[in-house]
Amino acid sequence: MTAGRLSLRVVALGYLGLLLLVPIGMVFYRALENGIGPAWDAVTTPPAQHAFYLTCMIALIAVPLNAIFGIACAWLLARYEFRGKRLLDTIIDLPFAISPVVVGLALILVWGREGWFASTSVIFSVPGMILATIFVSLPFVVREVEPVLREEGIDQEQAAATLGANTFQILRRITLPTIRWGLTYGIILSTARALGEFGAVAIVSGKISGRTETLTLFVEDRFQSLDLAGAYAAALVLALIAVAVLALMTILQRKYKDH
Amino acid sequence: MSPPPSDVSVIEAPVSTDSSARPAKPAGARRIRSGPLIVGGFSVAWLTLIVLIPLAAVVVRSFEGGVDEFWNAVTNPQAVAAMRFTLIVSIVVAAIDAVMGVLIAWVLVRDEFHGKSLVNGLIDLPFALPTIVAGLTLLALYGNKSPVGINVAYTQAGVALALLFVTLPFVVRAVQPVLMSLDREAEQAAASLGAGPIYAFRRIVLPALRPAILAGVALAFGRAVGEFGAIVLISGNLPFKTEVASVFVFSRIESDATTSAAAVSVVLMAISFVMLFGISYWARRAEKA
Numbered sequence A: 001m002t003a004g005r006l007s008l009r010v011v012a013l014g015y016l017g018l019l020l021l022v023p024i025g026m027v028f029y030r031a032l033e034n035g036i037g038p039a040w041d042a043v044t045t046p047p048a049q050h051a052f053y054l055t056c057m058i059a060l061i062a063v064p065l066n067a068i069f070g071i072a073c074a075w076l077l078a079r080y081e082f083r084g085k086r087l088l089d090t091i092i093d094l095p096f097a098i099s100p101v102v103v104g105l106a107l108i109l110v111w112g113r114e115g116w117f118a119s120t121s122v123i124f125s126v127p128g129m130i131l132a133t134i135f136v137s138l139p140f141v142v143r144e145v146e147p148v149l150r151e152e153g154i155d156q157e158q159a160a161a162t163l164g165a166n167t168f169q170i171l172r173r174i175t176l177p178t179i180r181w182g183l184t185y186g187i188i189l190s191t192a193r194a195l196g197e198f199g200a201v202a203i204v205s206g207k208i209s210g211r212t213e214t215l216t217l218f219v220e221d222r223f224q225s226l227d228l229a230g231a232y233a234a235a236l237v238l239a240l241i242a243v244a245v246l247a248l249m250t251i252l253q254r255k256y257k258d259h
Numbered sequence B: 001m002s003p004p005p006s007d008v009s010v011i012e013a014p015v016s017t018d019s020s021a022r023p024a025k026p027a028g029a030r031r032i033r034s035g036p037l038i039v040g041g042f043s044v045a046w047l048t049l050i051v052l053i054p055l056a057a058v059v060v061r062s063f064e065g066g067v068d069e070f071w072n073a074v075t076n077p078q079a080v081a082a083m084r085f086t087l088i089v090s091i092v093v094a095a096i097d098a099v100m101g102v103l104i105a106w107v108l109v110r111d112e113f114h115g116k117s118l119v120n121g122l123i124d125l126p127f128a129l130p131t132i133v134a135g136l137t138l139l140a141l142y143g144n145k146s147p148v149g150i151n152v153a154y155t156q157a158g159v160a161l162a163l164l165f166v167t168l169p170f171v172v173r174a175v176q177p178v179l180m181s182l183d184r185e186a187e188q189a190a191a192s193l194g195a196g197p198i199y200a201f202r203r204i205v206l207p208a209l210r211p212a213i214l215a216g217v218a219l220a221f222g223r224a225v226g227e228f229g230a231i232v233l234i235s236g237n238l239p240f241k242t243e244v245a246s247v248f249v250f251s252r253i254e255s256d257a258t259t260s261a262a263a264v265s266v267v268l269m270a271i272s273f274v275m276l277f278g279i280s281y282w283a284r285r286a287e288k289a
Helices: A002-032 A036-042 A046-079 A085-097 A100-111 A126-136 A139-152 A155-162 A167-196 A199-205 A215-224 A228-258 B008-012 B034-062 B066-075 B077-110 B116-122 B131-142 B156-181 B185-192 B197-226 B229-235 B245-254 B258-288
Strands: none
Touching (some): A002 A036, A002 B156, A046 A085, A046 A215, A046 A228, A046 B034, A085 B034, A085 B197, A085 B258, A126 A167, A139 A167, A155 A167, A167 A215, A167 A228, A167 B131, A215 A228, A215 B131, A228 B116, B034 B258, B066 B258, B077 B116, B077 B156, B077 B197, B077 B245, B131 B156, B156 B229, B185 B197, B229 B245, B245 B258
16 A cells, blocks of 8 residues: 555656656756856847847736726626626637637737738737737636635625715725735736747737747747757746746635635 | 636635625626626627637638638648647547546645645646747757757657646646545445455546546647647647647748638637537536436
């Protein structure tokens, strides 16, 4: 029995080690094998700096929009019964089931120069990249906030309404404080996805170095131009962000359990 | 169906201290107000603009040249090879995920060792790590400059490896909460009646886990069918060999053949919908039964 248990543990940990831990360690090693200096230089070149700035800017626009939409949708789904509710519920999950490549194609067909809403300032430029990012990270906030709202019920909101609070006061004083951790969790997941999106953004961006290149596109660009040091250094920055996201997620989950 | 984000069950735990939380009343029981209508209208309009219109554009474009052209595009030999390889590799990956996912979940729930909570946190790494970094990461260790002498770059095994990386959390996170809440009395009874641990697992634990395993496998399969970022560096995109459907669609977009790209996209979408919604429906029914 103990031998069986031990061998299961070895298999599970060995698998995780070979698939996750050792490869990640290898990227850290490769990025820093010549010391911090060259890695720092590689991620502070003007194109790298611009990629970093653009990645943050896109996330700063896409994530708040997702948060507002997410709260609105979660509120509808948790508080009301209406015709087509199941359909709405299903459509919200669509972005999880669709390949990023298809998302990119879809945006080109709508906003490209021969698209339905033909425009010259969306595809191969920043607005298209923002649309792609919103698409792929759309469901996260809804899916985290809705169960919290459902669980909480409507007693407090009704009490506030009885005492004369208007909708805005109820939202600010009751609803938002109630969902704050679920909302935070959803925003973290949404941000991680927004910073890390590759396929959809690669297609709509045109990958113009120094103009429409995000950090993930910069990693690929450096790799394809055989500048491995640059690719590893930029990947290191993204991996560090991912580790920070994981740490935040773990801390938040602990907070839930403590309540 | 449940979305990929990890550990939703933890979030669902009651946050309130009062025990009177109950489900919302249906709208009919309440005074009709304009608030929900405005919020609903805004949400539906946003969803239509961001998600529905673009997806409709893909479907419309794929049939623009009529059914014949759609059929020609999806039966093009290179497209067929890419879709076949995508399906096969996704099935293999989902099967490995099912076995390893249950095993890892079992170790995380039933075993005790130092650093277990760290390992538990590590499971979500593939969700947090950008896919292009995942591909680069695997190449750093298992690529042509591999320090361990394993080179899977530009091979079908490399594609499978990349997919195993990005789909790792799905089954683990689906099975873990079910295993945690599983009553151990039946297992102990089976053991006291002389059942070996493997027999008890197969007859008692596995049936209870089946809906969760299926749900996780469906999500993993759906993800594998559409994955692009993690594969693009490691596969080398050799037509008829390591080219997957998403990479094929990408190359068609690059060469401005959007109708053919749209046709293959429609097939891809159909496959993931059938898997995702079909299996989650089936799992829900099995759970009720």
